[in-house]
Amino acid sequence: MAEEHGREGEHMTGTSIIAVAFDGGVVLGADSRTTTGSLIANRVTNKIQPVADNIFCCRSGSSADTETIADYVTYILKIHCSETGDAPTVHTASTLFRQLCYQNKQLLANIICAGWDEIDGGSVYTVPLGGTLVKAPYAIGGSGSTYIFGYCDAHYKPGMTREETLDFVTKALTFMMARDGSSGGLIRTVVVDKDGVHRSMIPGDKLFRVWVG
Amino acid sequence: EEANKQKTEAEAQESMLELLQQEKGGGFGFDLCARNAFLEQRLGMRFPNVRKTGTTIVGLTTKDCVVLAADTRATEGPLVADKNCEKIHYIAPNIHCCGAGTSADTENTTGLISSKLALHRLSTGRQSRIATALRMTRQHLFHYQGYVSAALILGGVDLHGPQLHMIYPHGSASQLPFATMGSGSLAATGVLETYWKEGLELEDGVRIAHDAVCAGILNDMGSGGFVDVTIIHKDGTTERRRNMDHPTQRTFKNPAGYTFPAGTTPVLLKEVFPAKKDATVEAAAPAAKEGEAEDMQQ
Numbered sequence: 001m002a003e004e005h006g007r008e009g010e011h012m013t014g015t016s017i018i019a020v021a022f023d024g025g026v027v028l029g030a031d032s033r034t035t036t037g038s039l040i041a042n043r044v045t046n047k048i049q050p051v052a053d054n055i056f057c058c059r060s061g062s063s064a065d066t067e068t069i070a071d072y073v074t075y076i077l078k079i080h081c082s083e084t085g086d087a088p089t090v091h092t093a094s095t096l097f098r099q100l101c102y103q104n105k106q107l108l109a110n111i112i113c114a115g116w117d118e119i120d121g122g123s124v125y126t127v128p129l130g131g132t133l134v135k136a137p138y139a140i141g142g143s144g145s146t147y148i149f150g151y152c153d154a155h156y157k158p159g160m161t162r163e164e165t166l167d168f169v170t171k172a173l174t175f176m177m178a179r180d181g182s183s184g185g186l187i188r189t190v191v192v193d194k195d196g197v198h199r200s201m202i203p204g205d206k207l208f209r210v211w212v213g
Numbered sequence: 214e215e216a217n218k219q220k221t222e223a224e225a226q227e228s229m230l231e232l233l234q235q236e237k238g239g240g241f242g243f244d245l246c247a248r249n250a251f252l253e254q255r256l257g258m259r260f261p262n263v264r265k266t267g268t269t270i271v272g273l274t275t276k277d278c279v280v281l282a283a284d285t286r287a288t289e290g291p292l293v294a295d296k297n298c299e300k301i302h303y304i305a306p307n308i309h310c311c312g313a314g315t316s317a318d319t320e321n322t323t324g325l326i327s328s329k330l331a332l333h334r335l336s337t338g339r340q341s342r343i344a345t346a347l348r349m350t351r352q353h354l355f356h357y358q359g360y361v362s363a364a365l366i367l368g369g370v371d372l373h374g375p376q377l378h379m380i381y382p383h384g385s386a387s388q389l390p391f392a393t394m395g396s397g398s399l400a401a402t403g404v405l406e407t408y409w410k411e412g413l414e415l416e417d418g419v420r421i422a423h424d425a426v427c428a429g430i431l432n433d434m435g436s437g438g439f440v441d442v443t444i445i446h447k448d449g450t451t452e453r454r455r456n457m458d459h460p461t462q463r464t465f466k467n468p469a470g471y472t473f474p475a476g477t478t479p480v481l482l483k484e485v486f487p488a489k490k491d492a493t494v495e496a497a498a499p500a501a502k503e504g505e506a507e508d509m510q511q
Contacts, residue, residue, distance in 0.1 A: 011381040063385030
């Protein structure tokens with residue numbers, strides 16, 4: 001993807017990202033590898049960025065594009081909320097992501113926006129390349145996601161508890177990182193619920209061992 | 214044939230006129246690229262290579278300071294254009310920035326951000342923050358979509374403590390405890406990954422940064438010259454150790470210098486031309502007194 005004309009050597013988040021909603025909140029997860037060509041530019045990246053106190057986004061695609069988009073959404077959301085006087089909703093934040101991505105098709109961005117708000121509870125929206133907006137109970141993205149569509153279809157079930165969801169996210173990321181060269185490092189997770197935000201990290205060598213033959 | 218030649222001359226002149234009269238819209242104007250291509254094609258002129266800093270730049274955070282280090286070689290293709298250039302640029306009294314990539318781009322970008330921050334300081338009356346410098350630089354680089362080829366390591370100390378950021382030409386950035394960029398970064402990464410740990414003392418940090426740049430100088434062809442180190446202390450003051458070390462000095466150098474006895478180079482032919490007889494040297498006219506205009510003489 002970085003080999004497109006004009007994007008050679010660009011900083012890309014190769015990536016495995018995932019977000020899953022449960023009753024009462026959401027769990028977001030991502031790996032921590034950023035690549036420039038075949039060199040790992042940053043092995044401890046944080047790809048889960050807050051756009052509001054209760055809303056986060058997982059970034060994948062071009063680092064520069066996604067960082068700029070997330071900064072714009074944070075800024076616009078803040079002004080919007082001070083004008084309306086309401087707390088930000090995940091739907092509003094996701095719509096802002098979609099508007100930026102759809103109106104600027106040259107941007108290489110695949111973003112999952114998830115969080116908790118009073119109106120919808122925990123919700124997950126995904127904005128892939130092209131700028132469509134899809135609300136779903138869970139979403140996976142990035143180059144590593146192609147390897148676990150089957151796993152997710154088999155193992156996701158609605159109505160999971162917080163611990164089950166966290167376990168599902170961790171396992172999914174482990175499988176993604178095991179097979180995708182552009183994903184690796186450590187696993188970062190963020191749990192958002194009505195009580196606030198809980199960030200966590202699992203180092204790469206502490207993940208459960210995947211069968212390697 | 215004469216008519217054809219005149220016609221192509223006329224066409225060439227017309228195309229030049231067209232180029233000159235092209236309207237300038239916003240953003241980059243590429244009319245000089247067309248003119249360069251024209252000159253290269255019609256007159257066979259070769260243009261010099263862009264001067265790049267091949268480079269090893271390194272930054273690391275110690276317990277409460279930031280150490281930035283860099284080599285000093287600037288290259289123009291395979292040629293070393295400058296053996297002792299400065300790659301650690303001033304941004305603010307408490308913020309400095311190492312630059313890799315095209316020299317002109319790094320120098321002008323850091324110069325621009327530095328003057329914007331100076332005006333900002335006059336407006337706010339406060340010490341500059343690294344987040345401000347970071348945001349300005351990222352937005353500037355993103356605006357130019359990676360065509361401004363500046364890869365920077367921004368480091369400094371402000372009210373939030375010591376911070377180090379890597380900024381890429383397309384406008385993305387990462388905050389890290391230690392960082393390296395440039396062609397020598399692969400060599401320097403080995404040193405940093407082995408020896409860096411949290412809570413380093415200042416002189417340990419300086420030694421590790423110096424060793425990382427030396428690894429780049431010794432193992433990368435695009436890096437060389439001296440090792441420059443800049444330390445930003447926890448109180449926001451900066452200590453510059455310019456040319457701290459020279460790992461690749463010329464070993465075989467005669468301390469007495471080089472003197473060659475007369476006749477070392479054989480003289481094959483000697484011709485002497487006297488200066489022209491009709492050239493005379495005159496004393497200069499006295500300077501005009503203040504208030505008096507000099508007479509113009511036709």
